[in-house]
Amino acid sequence: MFLKNSWYMAAWDHELIDGKMLPRTILEEPVLLYKGDSGKVVALEDRCCHRGVPLHLGRREGDCVRCMYHGLKFDATGKCIQIPGQEVIPPKLGVKNYPIVERDHVVWIWMGDPAKADPADIIDFPCLRDPQWKGVPDYLHYDANWLLIVDNLSDFAHLAFVHTNTLGGSEEYAYVTKPVAIERLPNGFRVERWHKDAAPPPFHRKVLPAAEKERHVDRRNIGSMFVPGIFFLQTMFSPAGSGSENGNREGSRQYSNVQFMTPETRSSTHFFWTYLNDFEGDDHNISRSLHQSLIEGFMEDKHLIEAQQKVLDADPSFKMLAVAADAALSHFRWTFDKMVAAERAADAADKAPGKIATTIPIKAPHQAGQNA
Numbered sequence: 557m558f559l560k561n562s563w564y565m566a567a568w569d570h571e572l573i574d575g576k577m578l579p580r581t582i583l584e585e586p587v588l589l590y591k592g593d594s595g596k597v598v599a600l601e602d603r604c605c606h607r608g609v610p611l612h613l614g615r616r617e618g619d620c621v622r623c624m625y626h627g628l629k630f631d632a633t634g635k636c637i638q639i640p641g642q643e644v645i646p647p648k649l650g651v652k653n654y655p656i657v658e659r660d661h662v663v664w665i666w667m668g669d670p671a672k673a674d675p676a677d678i679i680d681f682p683c684l685r686d687p688q689w690k691g692v693p694d695y696l697h698y699d700a701n702w703l704l705i706v707d708n709l710s711d712f713a714h715l716a717f718v719h720t721n722t723l724g725g726s727e728e729y730a731y732v733t734k735p736v737a738i739e740r741l742p743n744g745f746r747v748e749r750w751h752k753d754a755a756p757p758p759f760h761r762k763v764l765p766a767a768e769k770e771r772h773v774d775r776r777n778i779g780s781m782f783v784p785g786i787f788f789l790q791t792m793f794s795p796a797g798s799g800s801e802n803g804n805r806e807g808s809r810q811y812s813n814v815q816f817m818t819p820e821t822r823s824s825t826h827f828f829w830t831y832l833n834d835f836e837g838d839d840h841n842i843s844r845s846l847h848q849s850l851i852e853g854f855m856e857d858k859h860l861i862e863a864q865q866k867v868l869d870a871d872p873s874f875k876m877l878a879v880a881a882d883a884a885l886s887h888f889r890w891t892f893d894k895m896v897a898a899e900r901a902a903d904a905a906d907k908a909p910g911k912i913a914t915t916i917p918i919k920a921p922h923q924a925g926q927n928a
């Protein structure tokens with residue numbers, strides 16, 4: 557059910573400061589993440605190859621980690637380089653290593669065949685490094701399958717009902733606005749939606765100067781969703797009737813919202829997010845206010861989605877029904893399923909008896925992958 561050959565967000569870089577040993581299950585594999593003395597992030601299988609004790613209970617030594625049960629020491633590639641009291645170390649002894657890329661405060665991990673990991677495939681979000689965009693990056697844990705969260709983010713109509721008093725503003729949003737464009741992409745979709753001449757929704761109103769709180773706005777949302785579960789929402793609020801749809805940006809305020817859904821297991825998800833604004837200048841309280849509003853909104857989603865997961869678990873024969881507003885999410889699920897099927901078929905072909913491998917063979921576990 558998982559797409560293995562894909563980059564996933566494993567952590568924010570701030571989660572690894574001060575020598576932290578971070579255990580995190582990703583795609584049902586236990587992973588240990590840490591930053592070595594060299595400054596590079598290391599990701600290793602979080603299970604000592606000797607007796608299976610988690611390595612996150614061990615001790616970091618430079619870029620290496622020592623299991624604190626019987627003292628086996630592993631380097632940043634996962635290779636065992638010391639066995640206390642034993643001279644000879646079998647050359648293949650070690651734990652799995654995962655390719656890692658650290659970019660724009662995001663730690664990316666590759667869970668599939670290391671020979672196929674290409675950092676050029678990582679989606680670029682310039683707003684994550686542009687000092688004009690400010691925000692507070694954060695994390696939430698969900699007891700739900702990541703695709704249910706993807707579904708939720710794929711349809712802005714839910715803003716109207718789930719988030720009426722927080723992020724949405726009114727139920728009217730679901731009735732009077734429609735996506736003006738749905739673009740089907742090979743790895744996801746892009747939708748655009750306008751809501752004209754409406755009161756600013758509560759989260760935005762809170763950060764507006766007093767003189768502007770009652771003024772109507774034109775709201776534009778452009779949402780993009782990418783495989784395996786990366787969401788990018790570009791929101792703009794402009795003075796109502798100012799012609800922002802024709803490119804006039806005067807008086808506009810913008811938000812860039814990046815969210816990463818990384819499966820922990822088939823029924824739980826790591827949800828990383830940051831809600832950036834381009835207008836706070838030196839007033840960081842705007843970021844703080846938005847951060848709180850967003851958490852309030854996300855808890856509304858989480859409440860429903862975790863309940864939905866329980867209902868789906870109770871009766872696996874239940875089939876969900878699609879309505880017109882589900883076009884984008886249906887396309888995403890179809891695209892995703894196709895990619896998983898292609899990956900399975902390629903794996904099966906590579907493993908077929910008598911088959912000459914068409915891909916670069918997977919290296920021994922301790923040599924697999926490198927930090928980029």
Ligand code: FES
Pocket residue numbers: 604605606607608609623624625626627628
């Ligand atoms: S379990 Fe790790 S050294 Fe024995």
Ligand SMILES: [Fe+2]
Pocket residue numbers: 708714715718719853854857
């Ligand atoms: Fe939501």
